Amino acid sequence: MTDSSGIGEFTQISELIRHRHSERVPFDPGHHLAEGDVEAILEAARWAPTAHNMQNFEIIVVDDEARLAAIGRVRGATSEGFIRENYAQLSFSEEELIRKGTGLIATMFPPSWRSLDGEAEETPDVEHELLDASMHSCPVVMIVVYDTRKRAPASEGDFLGIMSLGCVMQNMWLTAETLGVGMQIMSVFSSQHVEDELRKILSIPNYIDIAFACRLGYPSVEPDRYLRVRREIQRFTHHNTYAVHGED
Ligand SMILES: Cc1cc2nc3c(=O)[nH]c(=O)nc-3n(C[C@H](O)[C@H](O)[C@H](O)COP(=O)(O)O)c2cc1C
Known part of the structure:
Protein backbone atom coordinates (compact mmCIF):
# COMPACT_ATOMS: atom_id res chain seq x y z
CA MET A 1 0.00 0.00 0.00
CA THR A 78 21.35 -19.08 24.85
CA SER A 79 23.99 -18.61 27.52
CA GLU A 80 23.34 -18.57 31.23
CA GLY A 81 24.82 -15.05 31.21
CA PHE A 82 22.16 -13.92 28.75
CA ILE A 83 19.40 -15.37 30.89
CA ARG A 84 20.76 -13.65 34.04
CA GLU A 85 21.19 -10.26 32.40
CA ASN A 86 17.83 -10.54 30.69
CA TYR A 87 16.20 -11.42 34.03
CA ALA A 88 17.72 -8.37 35.69
CA GLN A 89 15.96 -6.10 33.18
CA LEU A 90 12.54 -7.76 33.11
CA SER A 91 9.31 -6.26 34.36
CA PHE A 92 6.89 -8.63 36.05
CA SER A 93 3.70 -6.65 35.53
CA GLU A 94 2.40 -4.12 33.03
CA GLU A 95 2.41 -1.50 35.79
CA GLU A 96 6.10 -2.09 36.43
CA LEU A 97 6.87 -1.88 32.71
CA ILE A 98 4.95 1.38 32.32
CA ARG A 99 6.67 2.86 35.38
CA LYS A 100 10.15 1.93 34.15
CA GLY A 101 9.41 2.94 30.56
CA THR A 102 12.16 0.63 29.29
CA GLY A 103 12.66 -3.09 28.88
CA LEU A 104 10.36 -6.00 28.29
CA ILE A 105 7.67 -7.88 30.15
CA ALA A 106 8.60 -11.27 31.60
CA THR A 107 5.68 -13.12 29.99
CA MET A 108 7.38 -12.68 26.59
CA PHE A 109 9.97 -15.22 27.64
CA PRO A 110 9.91 -18.94 28.44
CA PRO A 111 8.94 -19.67 32.09
CA SER A 112 12.44 -20.92 32.88
CA TRP A 113 13.86 -17.46 32.05
CA ARG A 114 11.51 -15.71 34.45
CA SER A 115 13.18 -16.85 37.64
CA LEU A 116 16.71 -17.49 38.75
CA ASP A 117 17.67 -19.95 41.52
CA GLY A 118 19.37 -22.21 39.01
CA GLU A 119 16.10 -23.10 37.33
CA ALA A 120 17.50 -22.04 33.99
CA GLU A 121 20.08 -24.78 34.11
CA GLU A 122 17.38 -27.36 34.68
CA THR A 123 15.69 -26.64 31.38
CA PRO A 124 18.28 -27.26 28.68
CA ASP A 125 15.53 -27.79 26.08
CA VAL A 126 14.64 -24.12 26.14
CA GLU A 127 18.22 -22.94 26.14
CA HIS A 128 19.19 -25.00 23.14
CA GLU A 129 16.03 -25.09 21.12
CA ARG A 228 5.15 -1.09 23.91
CA VAL A 229 6.60 1.46 26.30
CA ARG A 230 9.00 4.35 25.89
CA ARG A 231 10.39 6.93 28.31
CA GLU A 232 8.95 10.42 28.30
CA ILE A 233 11.19 12.92 26.47
CA GLN A 234 12.16 14.70 29.68
CA ARG A 235 13.49 11.43 31.09
CA PHE A 236 16.31 11.28 28.56
CA THR A 237 16.85 14.88 27.50
CA HIS A 238 19.44 17.10 29.17
CA HIS A 239 19.50 20.80 28.45
CA ASN A 240 22.90 22.41 28.16
CA THR A 241 24.41 20.17 30.84
CA TYR A 242 24.15 16.51 31.70
CA ALA A 243 23.96 17.30 35.38
CA VAL A 244 20.54 17.15 36.99
CA HIS A 245 19.75 20.30 39.00
CA GLY A 246 21.20 19.99 42.46
CA GLU A 247 23.67 17.26 41.49
CA ASP A 248 27.35 17.58 40.61
C1 LIG B 1 19.98 -4.72 17.97
C2 LIG B 1 18.62 -5.30 18.26
C3 LIG B 1 18.49 -6.63 18.61
C4 LIG B 1 17.22 -7.18 18.84
N1 LIG B 1 17.11 -8.53 19.08
C5 LIG B 1 15.87 -9.08 19.15
C6 LIG B 1 15.69 -10.49 19.26
O1 LIG B 1 16.63 -11.26 19.28
N2 LIG B 1 14.43 -10.98 19.32
C7 LIG B 1 13.33 -10.15 19.28
O2 LIG B 1 12.21 -10.64 19.33
N3 LIG B 1 13.47 -8.81 19.20
C8 LIG B 1 14.70 -8.26 19.12
N4 LIG B 1 14.85 -6.91 19.01
C9 LIG B 1 13.67 -6.05 19.05
C10 LIG B 1 13.56 -5.28 20.36
O3 LIG B 1 13.28 -6.15 21.44
C11 LIG B 1 12.44 -4.27 20.16
O4 LIG B 1 12.82 -3.38 19.14
C12 LIG B 1 12.13 -3.48 21.43
O5 LIG B 1 11.66 -4.33 22.44
C13 LIG B 1 11.08 -2.42 21.16
O6 LIG B 1 9.91 -3.03 20.64
P1 LIG B 1 9.35 -2.63 19.20
O7 LIG B 1 10.33 -3.09 18.17
O8 LIG B 1 8.05 -3.37 19.04
O9 LIG B 1 9.18 -1.15 19.19
C14 LIG B 1 16.08 -6.35 18.78
C15 LIG B 1 16.23 -5.00 18.44
C16 LIG B 1 17.46 -4.48 18.17
C17 LIG B 1 17.57 -3.02 17.76
Missing part, protein backbone atom coordinates in the same frame (compact mmCIF):
# COMPACT_ATOMS: atom_id res chain seq x y z
CA THR A 2 2.08 2.92 -1.26
CA ASP A 3 0.90 6.43 -2.04
CA SER A 4 2.71 9.34 -3.61
CA SER A 5 4.27 10.30 -0.26
CA GLY A 6 6.22 7.03 -0.40
CA ILE A 7 5.36 6.06 3.17
CA GLY A 8 2.28 4.02 2.40
CA GLU A 9 -0.68 4.54 4.71
CA PHE A 10 1.41 6.69 7.03
CA THR A 11 0.90 10.37 6.49
CA GLN A 12 3.76 11.44 8.72
CA ILE A 13 7.24 10.05 9.23
CA SER A 14 6.63 10.37 12.99
CA GLU A 15 3.59 8.10 12.67
CA LEU A 16 5.61 5.55 10.72
CA ILE A 17 8.37 5.62 13.33
CA ARG A 18 5.83 4.98 16.09
CA HIS A 19 4.09 2.17 14.23
CA ARG A 20 7.24 0.23 13.36
CA HIS A 21 7.26 -2.71 15.70
CA SER A 22 8.56 -6.21 16.26
CA GLU A 23 6.24 -8.80 14.77
CA ARG A 24 6.87 -11.98 16.75
CA VAL A 25 3.94 -14.15 15.66
CA PRO A 26 4.37 -16.94 13.06
CA PHE A 27 4.33 -15.83 9.43
CA ASP A 28 2.62 -17.68 6.60
CA PRO A 29 5.52 -19.56 4.94
CA GLY A 30 3.49 -19.89 1.72
CA HIS A 31 2.87 -16.15 1.45
CA HIS A 32 6.02 -14.94 -0.24
CA LEU A 33 7.08 -11.34 -0.28
CA ALA A 34 6.44 -9.68 -3.61
CA GLU A 35 9.70 -9.22 -5.48
CA GLY A 36 9.09 -5.48 -5.45
CA ASP A 37 8.85 -5.52 -1.65
CA VAL A 38 12.15 -7.39 -1.28
CA GLU A 39 13.66 -4.88 -3.68
CA ALA A 40 12.24 -1.93 -1.71
CA ILE A 41 13.71 -3.25 1.56
CA LEU A 42 17.11 -3.75 -0.09
CA GLU A 43 16.88 -0.30 -1.66
CA ALA A 44 16.24 1.16 1.80
CA ALA A 45 19.35 -0.61 3.10
CA ARG A 46 21.28 0.75 0.14
CA TRP A 47 20.54 4.33 1.11
CA ALA A 48 21.33 3.98 4.80
CA PRO A 49 23.82 6.48 6.18
CA THR A 50 27.12 4.78 7.01
CA ALA A 51 30.29 6.14 8.58
CA HIS A 52 32.65 7.40 5.87
CA ASN A 53 30.01 6.14 3.40
CA MET A 54 31.74 2.80 3.81
CA GLN A 55 28.50 0.85 3.11
CA ASN A 56 29.91 -1.90 5.25
CA PHE A 57 27.21 -4.48 4.66
CA GLU A 58 26.19 -7.35 2.43
CA ILE A 59 22.77 -8.93 2.73
CA ILE A 60 22.03 -12.63 2.31
CA VAL A 61 18.39 -13.09 1.32
CA VAL A 62 17.33 -16.63 2.17
CA ASP A 63 14.02 -17.67 0.64
CA ASP A 64 14.87 -21.16 -0.53
CA GLU A 65 12.76 -23.67 1.41
CA ALA A 66 15.52 -26.26 1.78
CA ARG A 67 17.98 -23.69 3.07
CA LEU A 68 15.46 -22.16 5.48
CA ALA A 69 14.80 -25.67 6.78
CA ALA A 70 18.54 -26.31 7.20
CA ILE A 71 18.88 -23.08 9.18
CA GLY A 72 15.86 -24.05 11.27
CA ARG A 73 17.61 -27.28 12.28
CA VAL A 74 20.56 -25.40 13.83
CA ARG A 75 20.51 -25.40 17.62
CA GLY A 76 20.34 -21.98 19.25
CA ALA A 77 22.75 -21.18 22.04
CA LEU A 130 16.27 -25.23 17.34
CA LEU A 131 16.36 -21.96 15.42
CA ASP A 132 13.09 -23.06 13.91
CA ALA A 133 11.50 -21.97 17.19
CA SER A 134 12.78 -18.40 16.69
CA MET A 135 11.98 -18.37 13.00
CA HIS A 136 8.54 -19.89 13.66
CA SER A 137 7.63 -20.14 10.06
CA CYS A 138 8.55 -17.47 7.57
CA PRO A 139 9.02 -17.13 3.83
CA VAL A 140 12.27 -15.18 4.04
CA VAL A 141 15.15 -14.41 6.36
CA MET A 142 17.58 -11.60 5.62
CA ILE A 143 21.02 -11.84 7.17
CA VAL A 144 23.04 -8.63 7.23
CA VAL A 145 26.76 -9.33 7.37
CA TYR A 146 29.89 -7.19 7.40
CA ASP A 147 33.56 -7.54 6.62
CA THR A 148 35.54 -7.57 9.87
CA ARG A 149 38.76 -6.69 8.02
CA LYS A 150 37.48 -3.17 7.34
CA ARG A 151 36.46 -0.38 9.64
CA ALA A 152 35.70 3.33 9.53
CA PRO A 153 38.94 5.31 9.85
CA ALA A 154 40.33 5.28 13.40
CA SER A 155 37.10 3.82 14.77
CA GLU A 156 38.13 1.81 17.81
CA GLY A 157 36.32 -1.54 17.82
CA ASP A 158 34.60 -0.45 14.58
CA PHE A 159 32.15 1.47 16.76
CA LEU A 160 31.16 3.71 13.85
CA GLY A 161 30.77 0.74 11.54
CA ILE A 162 28.46 -1.02 14.00
CA MET A 163 26.37 2.14 14.39
CA SER A 164 26.11 2.25 10.61
CA LEU A 165 24.70 -1.28 10.59
CA GLY A 166 22.03 -0.07 13.02
CA CYS A 167 21.06 2.57 10.47
CA VAL A 168 20.73 -0.18 7.86
CA MET A 169 18.45 -2.08 10.22
CA GLN A 170 16.20 0.90 10.84
CA ASN A 171 15.90 1.75 7.14
CA MET A 172 14.89 -1.84 6.37
CA TRP A 173 12.46 -1.98 9.28
CA LEU A 174 10.68 1.28 8.47
CA THR A 175 10.34 0.21 4.86
CA ALA A 176 8.92 -3.19 5.84
CA GLU A 177 6.39 -1.35 7.99
CA THR A 178 5.25 0.82 5.07
CA LEU A 179 4.79 -2.31 2.97
CA GLY A 180 2.75 -4.09 5.63
CA VAL A 181 5.51 -6.71 5.97
CA GLY A 182 6.12 -8.07 9.47
CA MET A 183 9.73 -8.04 10.66
CA GLN A 184 11.48 -9.47 13.70
CA ILE A 185 15.15 -9.25 14.59
CA MET A 186 16.64 -12.57 15.72
CA SER A 187 19.79 -11.86 17.71
CA VAL A 188 20.38 -15.55 18.29
CA PHE A 189 21.74 -15.66 14.72
CA SER A 190 24.77 -13.65 15.81
CA SER A 191 25.77 -16.02 18.62
CA GLN A 192 29.08 -17.74 17.95
CA HIS A 193 27.73 -21.26 17.65
CA VAL A 194 24.90 -20.28 15.31
CA GLU A 195 27.21 -18.11 13.22
CA ASP A 196 29.60 -21.06 12.82
CA GLU A 197 26.77 -23.29 11.62
CA LEU A 198 25.44 -20.63 9.24
CA ARG A 199 28.90 -20.23 7.73
CA LYS A 200 28.62 -23.82 6.51
CA ILE A 201 25.03 -23.60 5.28
CA LEU A 202 25.42 -20.24 3.52
CA SER A 203 29.12 -20.38 2.57
CA ILE A 204 30.01 -17.31 4.64
CA PRO A 205 33.80 -16.78 4.84
CA ASN A 206 35.53 -16.46 8.21
CA TYR A 207 36.25 -12.75 7.86
CA ILE A 208 32.55 -11.96 7.38
CA ASP A 209 30.46 -11.70 10.58
CA ILE A 210 26.72 -11.55 11.07
CA ALA A 211 25.53 -8.11 12.21
CA PHE A 212 21.89 -9.08 12.50
CA ALA A 213 19.28 -11.31 10.98
CA CYS A 214 15.59 -10.74 10.61
CA ARG A 215 12.59 -12.81 9.63
CA LEU A 216 10.05 -11.20 7.35
CA GLY A 217 6.56 -12.13 6.28
CA TYR A 218 2.87 -11.79 6.83
CA PRO A 219 1.35 -12.90 10.16
CA SER A 220 -0.55 -16.18 9.85
CA VAL A 221 -2.37 -15.49 13.12
CA GLU A 222 -3.73 -12.32 14.67
CA PRO A 223 -0.69 -10.09 15.44
CA ASP A 224 0.15 -9.91 19.11
CA ARG A 225 -0.71 -6.43 20.38
CA TYR A 226 1.78 -6.32 23.23
CA LEU A 227 2.45 -3.32 25.45
Whole structure:
Protein backbone atom coordinates (compact mmCIF):
# COMPACT_ATOMS: atom_id res chain seq x y z
CA MET A 1 0.00 0.00 0.00
CA THR A 2 2.08 2.92 -1.26
CA ASP A 3 0.90 6.43 -2.04
CA SER A 4 2.71 9.34 -3.61
CA SER A 5 4.27 10.30 -0.26
CA GLY A 6 6.22 7.03 -0.40
CA ILE A 7 5.36 6.06 3.17
CA GLY A 8 2.28 4.02 2.40
CA GLU A 9 -0.68 4.54 4.71
CA PHE A 10 1.41 6.69 7.03
CA THR A 11 0.90 10.37 6.49
CA GLN A 12 3.76 11.44 8.72
CA ILE A 13 7.24 10.05 9.23
CA SER A 14 6.63 10.37 12.99
CA GLU A 15 3.59 8.10 12.67
CA LEU A 16 5.61 5.55 10.72
CA ILE A 17 8.37 5.62 13.33
CA ARG A 18 5.83 4.98 16.09
CA HIS A 19 4.09 2.17 14.23
CA ARG A 20 7.24 0.23 13.36
CA HIS A 21 7.26 -2.71 15.70
CA SER A 22 8.56 -6.21 16.26
CA GLU A 23 6.24 -8.80 14.77
CA ARG A 24 6.87 -11.98 16.75
CA VAL A 25 3.94 -14.15 15.66
CA PRO A 26 4.37 -16.94 13.06
CA PHE A 27 4.33 -15.83 9.43
CA ASP A 28 2.62 -17.68 6.60
CA PRO A 29 5.52 -19.56 4.94
CA GLY A 30 3.49 -19.89 1.72
CA HIS A 31 2.87 -16.15 1.45
CA HIS A 32 6.02 -14.94 -0.24
CA LEU A 33 7.08 -11.34 -0.28
CA ALA A 34 6.44 -9.68 -3.61
CA GLU A 35 9.70 -9.22 -5.48
CA GLY A 36 9.09 -5.48 -5.45
CA ASP A 37 8.85 -5.52 -1.65
CA VAL A 38 12.15 -7.39 -1.28
CA GLU A 39 13.66 -4.88 -3.68
CA ALA A 40 12.24 -1.93 -1.71
CA ILE A 41 13.71 -3.25 1.56
CA LEU A 42 17.11 -3.75 -0.09
CA GLU A 43 16.88 -0.30 -1.66
CA ALA A 44 16.24 1.16 1.80
CA ALA A 45 19.35 -0.61 3.10
CA ARG A 46 21.28 0.75 0.14
CA TRP A 47 20.54 4.33 1.11
CA ALA A 48 21.33 3.98 4.80
CA PRO A 49 23.82 6.48 6.18
CA THR A 50 27.12 4.78 7.01
CA ALA A 51 30.29 6.14 8.58
CA HIS A 52 32.65 7.40 5.87
CA ASN A 53 30.01 6.14 3.40
CA MET A 54 31.74 2.80 3.81
CA GLN A 55 28.50 0.85 3.11
CA ASN A 56 29.91 -1.90 5.25
CA PHE A 57 27.21 -4.48 4.66
CA GLU A 58 26.19 -7.35 2.43
CA ILE A 59 22.77 -8.93 2.73
CA ILE A 60 22.03 -12.63 2.31
CA VAL A 61 18.39 -13.09 1.32
CA VAL A 62 17.33 -16.63 2.17
CA ASP A 63 14.02 -17.67 0.64
CA ASP A 64 14.87 -21.16 -0.53
CA GLU A 65 12.76 -23.67 1.41
CA ALA A 66 15.52 -26.26 1.78
CA ARG A 67 17.98 -23.69 3.07
CA LEU A 68 15.46 -22.16 5.48
CA ALA A 69 14.80 -25.67 6.78
CA ALA A 70 18.54 -26.31 7.20
CA ILE A 71 18.88 -23.08 9.18
CA GLY A 72 15.86 -24.05 11.27
CA ARG A 73 17.61 -27.28 12.28
CA VAL A 74 20.56 -25.40 13.83
CA ARG A 75 20.51 -25.40 17.62
CA GLY A 76 20.34 -21.98 19.25
CA ALA A 77 22.75 -21.18 22.04
CA THR A 78 21.35 -19.08 24.85
CA SER A 79 23.99 -18.61 27.52
CA GLU A 80 23.34 -18.57 31.23
CA GLY A 81 24.82 -15.05 31.21
CA PHE A 82 22.16 -13.92 28.75
CA ILE A 83 19.40 -15.37 30.89
CA ARG A 84 20.76 -13.65 34.04
CA GLU A 85 21.19 -10.26 32.40
CA ASN A 86 17.83 -10.54 30.69
CA TYR A 87 16.20 -11.42 34.03
CA ALA A 88 17.72 -8.37 35.69
CA GLN A 89 15.96 -6.10 33.18
CA LEU A 90 12.54 -7.76 33.11
CA SER A 91 9.31 -6.26 34.36
CA PHE A 92 6.89 -8.63 36.05
CA SER A 93 3.70 -6.65 35.53
CA GLU A 94 2.40 -4.12 33.03
CA GLU A 95 2.41 -1.50 35.79
CA GLU A 96 6.10 -2.09 36.43
CA LEU A 97 6.87 -1.88 32.71
CA ILE A 98 4.95 1.38 32.32
CA ARG A 99 6.67 2.86 35.38
CA LYS A 100 10.15 1.93 34.15
CA GLY A 101 9.41 2.94 30.56
CA THR A 102 12.16 0.63 29.29
CA GLY A 103 12.66 -3.09 28.88
CA LEU A 104 10.36 -6.00 28.29
CA ILE A 105 7.67 -7.88 30.15
CA ALA A 106 8.60 -11.27 31.60
CA THR A 107 5.68 -13.12 29.99
CA MET A 108 7.38 -12.68 26.59
CA PHE A 109 9.97 -15.22 27.64
CA PRO A 110 9.91 -18.94 28.44
CA PRO A 111 8.94 -19.67 32.09
CA SER A 112 12.44 -20.92 32.88
CA TRP A 113 13.86 -17.46 32.05
CA ARG A 114 11.51 -15.71 34.45
CA SER A 115 13.18 -16.85 37.64
CA LEU A 116 16.71 -17.49 38.75
CA ASP A 117 17.67 -19.95 41.52
CA GLY A 118 19.37 -22.21 39.01
CA GLU A 119 16.10 -23.10 37.33
CA ALA A 120 17.50 -22.04 33.99
CA GLU A 121 20.08 -24.78 34.11
CA GLU A 122 17.38 -27.36 34.68
CA THR A 123 15.69 -26.64 31.38
CA PRO A 124 18.28 -27.26 28.68
CA ASP A 125 15.53 -27.79 26.08
CA VAL A 126 14.64 -24.12 26.14
CA GLU A 127 18.22 -22.94 26.14
CA HIS A 128 19.19 -25.00 23.14
CA GLU A 129 16.03 -25.09 21.12
CA LEU A 130 16.27 -25.23 17.34
CA LEU A 131 16.36 -21.96 15.42
CA ASP A 132 13.09 -23.06 13.91
CA ALA A 133 11.50 -21.97 17.19
CA SER A 134 12.78 -18.40 16.69
CA MET A 135 11.98 -18.37 13.00
CA HIS A 136 8.54 -19.89 13.66
CA SER A 137 7.63 -20.14 10.06
CA CYS A 138 8.55 -17.47 7.57
CA PRO A 139 9.02 -17.13 3.83
CA VAL A 140 12.27 -15.18 4.04
CA VAL A 141 15.15 -14.41 6.36
CA MET A 142 17.58 -11.60 5.62
CA ILE A 143 21.02 -11.84 7.17
CA VAL A 144 23.04 -8.63 7.23
CA VAL A 145 26.76 -9.33 7.37
CA TYR A 146 29.89 -7.19 7.40
CA ASP A 147 33.56 -7.54 6.62
CA THR A 148 35.54 -7.57 9.87
CA ARG A 149 38.76 -6.69 8.02
CA LYS A 150 37.48 -3.17 7.34
CA ARG A 151 36.46 -0.38 9.64
CA ALA A 152 35.70 3.33 9.53
CA PRO A 153 38.94 5.31 9.85
CA ALA A 154 40.33 5.28 13.40
CA SER A 155 37.10 3.82 14.77
CA GLU A 156 38.13 1.81 17.81
CA GLY A 157 36.32 -1.54 17.82
CA ASP A 158 34.60 -0.45 14.58
CA PHE A 159 32.15 1.47 16.76
CA LEU A 160 31.16 3.71 13.85
CA GLY A 161 30.77 0.74 11.54
CA ILE A 162 28.46 -1.02 14.00
CA MET A 163 26.37 2.14 14.39
CA SER A 164 26.11 2.25 10.61
CA LEU A 165 24.70 -1.28 10.59
CA GLY A 166 22.03 -0.07 13.02
CA CYS A 167 21.06 2.57 10.47
CA VAL A 168 20.73 -0.18 7.86
CA MET A 169 18.45 -2.08 10.22
CA GLN A 170 16.20 0.90 10.84
CA ASN A 171 15.90 1.75 7.14
CA MET A 172 14.89 -1.84 6.37
CA TRP A 173 12.46 -1.98 9.28
CA LEU A 174 10.68 1.28 8.47
CA THR A 175 10.34 0.21 4.86
CA ALA A 176 8.92 -3.19 5.84
CA GLU A 177 6.39 -1.35 7.99
CA THR A 178 5.25 0.82 5.07
CA LEU A 179 4.79 -2.31 2.97
CA GLY A 180 2.75 -4.09 5.63
CA VAL A 181 5.51 -6.71 5.97
CA GLY A 182 6.12 -8.07 9.47
CA MET A 183 9.73 -8.04 10.66
CA GLN A 184 11.48 -9.47 13.70
CA ILE A 185 15.15 -9.25 14.59
CA MET A 186 16.64 -12.57 15.72
CA SER A 187 19.79 -11.86 17.71
CA VAL A 188 20.38 -15.55 18.29
CA PHE A 189 21.74 -15.66 14.72
CA SER A 190 24.77 -13.65 15.81
CA SER A 191 25.77 -16.02 18.62
CA GLN A 192 29.08 -17.74 17.95
CA HIS A 193 27.73 -21.26 17.65
CA VAL A 194 24.90 -20.28 15.31
CA GLU A 195 27.21 -18.11 13.22
CA ASP A 196 29.60 -21.06 12.82
CA GLU A 197 26.77 -23.29 11.62
CA LEU A 198 25.44 -20.63 9.24
CA ARG A 199 28.90 -20.23 7.73
CA LYS A 200 28.62 -23.82 6.51
CA ILE A 201 25.03 -23.60 5.28
CA LEU A 202 25.42 -20.24 3.52
CA SER A 203 29.12 -20.38 2.57
CA ILE A 204 30.01 -17.31 4.64
CA PRO A 205 33.80 -16.78 4.84
CA ASN A 206 35.53 -16.46 8.21
CA TYR A 207 36.25 -12.75 7.86
CA ILE A 208 32.55 -11.96 7.38
CA ASP A 209 30.46 -11.70 10.58
CA ILE A 210 26.72 -11.55 11.07
CA ALA A 211 25.53 -8.11 12.21
CA PHE A 212 21.89 -9.08 12.50
CA ALA A 213 19.28 -11.31 10.98
CA CYS A 214 15.59 -10.74 10.61
CA ARG A 215 12.59 -12.81 9.63
CA LEU A 216 10.05 -11.20 7.35
CA GLY A 217 6.56 -12.13 6.28
CA TYR A 218 2.87 -11.79 6.83
CA PRO A 219 1.35 -12.90 10.16
CA SER A 220 -0.55 -16.18 9.85
CA VAL A 221 -2.37 -15.49 13.12
CA GLU A 222 -3.73 -12.32 14.67
CA PRO A 223 -0.69 -10.09 15.44
CA ASP A 224 0.15 -9.91 19.11
CA ARG A 225 -0.71 -6.43 20.38
CA TYR A 226 1.78 -6.32 23.23
CA LEU A 227 2.45 -3.32 25.45
CA ARG A 228 5.15 -1.09 23.91
CA VAL A 229 6.60 1.46 26.30
CA ARG A 230 9.00 4.35 25.89
CA ARG A 231 10.39 6.93 28.31
CA GLU A 232 8.95 10.42 28.30
CA ILE A 233 11.19 12.92 26.47
CA GLN A 234 12.16 14.70 29.68
CA ARG A 235 13.49 11.43 31.09
CA PHE A 236 16.31 11.28 28.56
CA THR A 237 16.85 14.88 27.50
CA HIS A 238 19.44 17.10 29.17
CA HIS A 239 19.50 20.80 28.45
CA ASN A 240 22.90 22.41 28.16
CA THR A 241 24.41 20.17 30.84
CA TYR A 242 24.15 16.51 31.70
CA ALA A 243 23.96 17.30 35.38
CA VAL A 244 20.54 17.15 36.99
CA HIS A 245 19.75 20.30 39.00
CA GLY A 246 21.20 19.99 42.46
CA GLU A 247 23.67 17.26 41.49
CA ASP A 248 27.35 17.58 40.61
C1 LIG B 1 19.98 -4.72 17.97
C2 LIG B 1 18.62 -5.30 18.26
C3 LIG B 1 18.49 -6.63 18.61
C4 LIG B 1 17.22 -7.18 18.84
N1 LIG B 1 17.11 -8.53 19.08
C5 LIG B 1 15.87 -9.08 19.15
C6 LIG B 1 15.69 -10.49 19.26
O1 LIG B 1 16.63 -11.26 19.28
N2 LIG B 1 14.43 -10.98 19.32
C7 LIG B 1 13.33 -10.15 19.28
O2 LIG B 1 12.21 -10.64 19.33
N3 LIG B 1 13.47 -8.81 19.20
C8 LIG B 1 14.70 -8.26 19.12
N4 LIG B 1 14.85 -6.91 19.01
C9 LIG B 1 13.67 -6.05 19.05
C10 LIG B 1 13.56 -5.28 20.36
O3 LIG B 1 13.28 -6.15 21.44
C11 LIG B 1 12.44 -4.27 20.16
O4 LIG B 1 12.82 -3.38 19.14
C12 LIG B 1 12.13 -3.48 21.43
O5 LIG B 1 11.66 -4.33 22.44
C13 LIG B 1 11.08 -2.42 21.16
O6 LIG B 1 9.91 -3.03 20.64
P1 LIG B 1 9.35 -2.63 19.20
O7 LIG B 1 10.33 -3.09 18.17
O8 LIG B 1 8.05 -3.37 19.04
O9 LIG B 1 9.18 -1.15 19.19
C14 LIG B 1 16.08 -6.35 18.78
C15 LIG B 1 16.23 -5.00 18.44
C16 LIG B 1 17.46 -4.48 18.17
C17 LIG B 1 17.57 -3.02 17.76
